[in-house]
Structures are given as C-alpha cells and as structure tokens.
Amino acid sequence: MQETDTNEKRAAILRKLHHDPLRSSLPPEVLHQLETMAEIRHYPAGATILAQGEKGEIVGNVVSGIVKLERLLSDGRQQIVALLAPTDMFGRVEPERLECAVEAATDVTLCCFDRRRFAHLLETSPALQKAVLFWVLDELDAAREWLGLIAGETVKARLATYILMLCRRWPNQALETAAEGPVLVSLAVARPDLAHFLGTTVESISRNLQSMVRDGLIRQHGASRLEILDLGALVAASGHSEFSADTLQAAFAQTRERQLFGPDGATSTL
Amino acid sequence: MQETDTNEKRAAILRKLHHDPLRSSLPPEVLHQLETMAEIRHYPAGATILAQGEKGEIVGNVVSGIVKLERLLSDGRQQIVALLAPTDMFGRVEPERLECAVEAATDVTLCCFDRRRFAHLLETSPALQKAVLFWVLDELDAAREWLGLIAGETVKARLATYILMLCRRWPNQALETAAEGPVLVSLAVARPDLAHFLGTTVESISRNLQSMVRDGLIRQHGASRLEILDLGALVAASGHSEFSADTLQAAFAQTRERQLFGPDGATSTL
DNA sequence: CGCGCGTTTGATAATTATCAAGTGCCGTGG
DNA sequence: CCACGGCACTTGATAATTATCAAACGCGCG
Numbered sequence: 001m002q003e004t005d006t007n008e009k010r011a012a013i014l015r016k017l018h019h020d021p022l023r024s025s026l027p028p029e030v031l032h033q034l035e036t037m038a039e040i041r042h043y044p045a046g047a048t049i050l051a052q053g054e055k056g057e058i059v060g061n062v063v064s065g066i067v068k069l070e071r072l073l074s075d076g077r078q079q080i081v082a083l084l085a086p087t088d089m090f091g092r093v094e095p096e097r098l099e100c101a102v103e104a105a106t107d108v109t110l111c112c113f114d115r116r117r118f119a120h121l122l123e124t125s126p127a128l129q130k131a132v133l134f135w136v137l138d139e140l141d142a143a144r145e146w147l148g149l150i151a152g153e154t155v156k157a158r159l160a161t162y163i164l165m166l167c168r169r170w171p172n173q174a175l176e177t178a179a180e181g182p183v184l185v186s187l188a189v190a191r192p193d194l195a196h197f198l199g200t201t202v203e204s205i206s207r208n209l210q211s212m213v214r215d216g217l218i219r220q221h222g223a224s225r226l227e228i229l230d231l232g233a234l235v236a237a238s239g240h241s242e243f244s245a246d247t248l249q250a251a252f253a254q255t256r257e258r259q260l261f262g263p264d265g266a267t268s269t270l
Numbered sequence: 271m272q273e274t275d276t277n278e279k280r281a282a283i284l285r286k287l288h289h290d291p292l293r294s295s296l297p298p299e300v301l302h303q304l305e306t307m308a309e310i311r312h313y314p315a316g317a318t319i320l321a322q323g324e325k326g327e328i329v330g331n332v333v334s335g336i337v338k339l340e341r342l343l344s345d346g347r348q349q350i351v352a353l354l355a356p357t358d359m360f361g362r363v364e365p366e367r368l369e370c371a372v373e374a375a376t377d378v379t380l381c382c383f384d385r386r387r388f389a390h391l392l393e394t395s396p397a398l399q400k401a402v403l404f405w406v407l408d409e410l411d412a413a414r415e416w417l418g419l420i421a422g423e424t425v426k427a428r429l430a431t432y433i434l435m436l437c438r439r440w441p442n443q444a445l446e447t448a449a450e451g452p453v454l455v456s457l458a459v460a461r462p463d464l465a466h467f468l469g470t471t472v473e474s475i476s477r478n479l480q481s482m483v484r485d486g487l488i489r490q491h492g493a494s495r496l497e498i499l500d501l502g503a504l505v506a507a508s509g510h511s512e513f514s515a516d517t518l519q520a521a522f523a524q525t526r527e528r529q530l531f532g533p534d535g536a537t538s539t540l
Numbered sequence: 541c542g543c544g545c546g547t548t549t550g551a552t553a554a555t556t557a558t559c560a561a562g563t564g565c566c567g568t569g570g
Numbered sequence: 571c572c573a574c575g576g577c578a579c580t581t582g583a584t585a586a587t588t589a590t591c592a593a594a595c596g597c598g599c600g
Contacts, residue, residue: 071418073512079421081414094404100414129399134364136406143413144351144370148341150420151349151469153589154555191579199421199469204556206580223565223579242343423557424587461547474588476548493547 010040014111030125037121039112043104050091052101058112059091065108066188069100080197082143083188085170089135093119105189142169150199152239156208158198160238163187163218163226167248183252187224212237280310284381300395307391309382313374320361322371328382329361335378336458339370350467352413353458355440359405363389375459412439420469422509426478428468430508433457433488433496437518453522457494482507 014035026034040063043049050058052072062084069082069090081100084090090102093115122128149165152158166185187194195202209226212218217234219227228234235243284305296304310333313319320328322342332354339352339360351370354360360372363385392398419435422428436455457464465472479496482488487504489497498504505513 069414071414073510079418081417092407094407123396126393126396126399129396129403133399133403133406136403136410137362137364140406140410140413143410143417144339144341147351147413147416147420148349150417151466153469153471156555196421199423201423201557202579203558203581207556210580240343426587471589472547473549473590477588480548 026127037113037117041110043108045106047104050102057115059115059118060110060112061089062086063109063111066105068103068105071100155200155204157239159208160234164243182227185226296397300398307383307387311380311382313378315376317374320372327385329385329388330380330382331359332356333379333381336375338373338375341370425470425474427509429478430504434513452497455496
C-alpha cells in the first residue's frame, strides 16, 4: 500500500521484471513506457487488493508472494478460482467481465499499472497485445490444470496433486530448498482456503496430511510448510503419473542452484 | 469431415455466424475474409477432431453440437477440461502451447479456418486480435466457473451445479424446451465422461441422479436427457444460491420464445 | 433372437462430512 | 518472564457419502 521504496529498490525490482517471459519479447520503448507507469505496491497477508464489484482500475503482476483470486458467492461463502505467483498477472484490461476479488494470500509485492493507461498502450503496441494474449492463454492453461487437479477422486489424490503442482508451476516461489537441506514446500494458503479449493473440509485436509506424514511421504515444518520425503510415492498418491518424478527433481535441483548463485536474497525473493 | 454442403447451406451457416458476439464487432472486410477461408465440417459423435500432440493446424468454432476438450494422461486415462457449445472457439492460434485433444461429444458442425491464414489475418487486423483476446478471456471465465462447480463438496451438489450451468451457459444448446412442454436438458456427454469431469464414478452419478428423481427434482427422458421439475430445489441442492431461479426461468422462457419464432429448425439447430 | 454396450442396482468396505473437544502456537498484557 | 486468550490446526467419534466389485437391466443392432 505504501510507496516508500527507495528508488534503488524500485529500479532493482523493475530490472528483474524484464526477465519475465511476458516482457522479454517487448520492444525497448514499450518496456520503457511500462516502467514509467509502474507502481510498486506492498500488501500484507489477507489484504484485499481489488474487491469484487469494484471497478478494477489497475492491472499488474505479482513480484513476490502469492495472490488469490476468489469469487464471493451470494450466500457469503467464497470460492478460490486461482492462485497467482510471481510473474503472473492479474486484473482486467477490459473492465466489463466476470470479476473476481483479488486478495493477498501471503505478504505480496505487486507491480501495478493504471488500467486505462495500460489499455491505451495496448492499443498502440501490437507486441504488447500479443504478450497479453499469451498471458491469458497461460492463465487458461493453468485454470485447466487446476481442473484436472480437482477431478482427482479422493482427497488424498487431490492433495498430493496440489503439492506437486505447486512444485512444478512455481518452483521458485513454493520451494525453500537450501543448497543441501531438505526440499521444503509452502502450501501458500491457509487450511480453510485450501479445503474449499480442493472441494473438501479442513478436517479432511488435516487427516490426509497426517496420513501422508505417517506413511513417510512428507514431514511437516509448521502447519503450512512441508518437507518432501518420498517424491515417487507422492506422485503415485496423486494418481497423475504424468508428473514425472525426474522432472520435479530437476526443478528441485534448479532451485538449489539458484540458491547457490544468489543466496543474498536478491533473486530468491523474486 | 465431408464437404458436401450445398452452397446455400454454407451461406446460411455463415450468415448465422455473423451474429456471434465474437464477430459482430469485426469490420466487414475482415468478416469477408473469414468467410472466404471458412470451411464447414461435420463430425459424428465420438470422432476425434484434433488429436493431442498433433500440430493443430486449424482453429474454428462450433456451429452446432457439443465438443469436448480433453487431456490424455500418460497412464491412458483422460481428463475433460472443457466443453464447448455453439459459438465457442477451439484450437490454438499459437501452436506452442499445452495442447488438448478435441473430440466431438455429439454430432457436431464446425466452422474451421486454416491456422496460418487465420494467424496472418490476426496480424493485420487489430479488431480481430481484440476479438480473439475476448474469446480467450471468455474461455478463462468459463474454466474458472467449472472450477467453482467441481469444488462442490458432495457429488449431488456437483451434479446439480453441472445441470444448472448447462442451462445458464448454453440455454439454446442444452435445452429442448417446447413452447408449452417440459424443460428438457441434455447432459451433453456420456456417463464415463461426466463422471470423470465431476471427479467421481459412473455409479455415483447414477445413484445421485436417481435420488434426485425420487425426490422429484427431475425426471429422466432416456439416459442423458432430463426434465427439470423443481428448479428451486435444484438450486438448493447445488449449494450455489447465486444461481437465481428467476434468471434460469428467464432463460427457459427465452428458449421457449425462440422455439415459437423459429420452430422450423433454422435457429434451433444453431 | 441373442449379443454387446451403456446404464442402473445391490452389497460391502473405504472414505469423508459433521459435530465436538483437544492441542499447540503466538501475541497481549500483567 | 510468565500467564492468559485467541486463533489455527489437529484429533476423535459417529453418521453419511462414496468407491469398489459384481450382477442385473434395458436397448439398439446384426
């Protein structure tokens, strides 16, 4: 919420954003214009970034932390429809669409743009248009992956799949892998949210987690951080053999490497 | 698959497509170019339109019938990630993306474009680009709605939600409402697909359907067509009170009206 | 008529929701 | 520094829901 970053901090963040797949294809002048209008914001965990129904007058992308998109049902319950990790974008370029509330699941740093100015830039830059199209296509893929996740027949399968998807889709965010230490995964959201997201209850989540602990698949480090002990068994429990354990191990290794090269936090907070 | 349509038929289909929300915003010359390259195809139920992994060299939209998008898992199972109804588009403008198999769930009529020529037209027409962006955003909304659907905690809730979503999203396709007769909903896919889509088993689907029949919510007309007897109870069973019964009743009335004005089949097959 | 296919039904065991009580953790305030 | 309270998570017991395996049913088709 506050704009208290030093200019150096801001510049460092913006520099990092250039590495986004989204932006790396943009011509320099568009990139420059984006930088000019960028506004770095911080929100604490639980803060509402955009309320549902509000005219979402900003678009942006996540710099660090996890953001959740949720729809508020008329009976007061809420339904999480997506989780966004660093580099993911949020907001609507065209305002007249099915809207979701945008909420900070953890402490987050965002890079925001005024919607109108962004839309205007969009009109003038085909490259940006293409980039936005790709962004939305990515979102679509992600949403359909979640769809596959939730269709798992048992809660344990859904839970295992959720954990694996965290690892695969956001290795840099979800994993806190020290160079030599265990593989730690952050569950990203609290129990009630997770339960609703997986179409079950808090108690079932808890029981199934404990069951996985008993079976030696994982170990708990606090309530929402897991250590993965038996990746193969986790894949088996998910019922999705297309999660190749090898691919995931590679992701772990990559994260470890990143830790080695940038243990000062510069890259690890991205 | 065959191209045996008479020119009149083809012209009639193309004329109808102009009413798509997608196309109505396009300038005439783009529309004309689309028409020129359009190819009308028919597929029987169960036919594979695009296999997963195949270089999807066409994009297009559904003219009539229901198309399913499914991902084939490495262990042979398949996971339905979307159902497409008339006016919905399929295919990938950019080929390098997570791909799905495209399969006909019912007999379908498609309006297809060569991917490259479509992509080329896309480069030259900002209006078309915008239309495509909107299409993808719609798909995203739809995917997130399905997410909300599947997160229902019990099978009966998911099933009820599924039925209601069919009604709301595709009244013209799913409903076979005669001017005065009962409200008939087509389930669109066979039991195994439905079961997998809802994250459950064929038996549970069957049992819950029968339970709804016993409770007087619906009546079965054959295995995959339902008559809705108690809309309010169905909404209650879905657990999603945001399905206002009034809105749905309006959709039914609208379908009835359509039947009255065009009972010759010209509009009702669109 | 008999066959094959998809759907339904039945019985049983496993999974899960529900309600209620317990545990651990963390910040506040004494 | 420690006790207290609140909060989130875990655990327990029971009833409901669901998966699984197996068999029956209905129906179109050769």
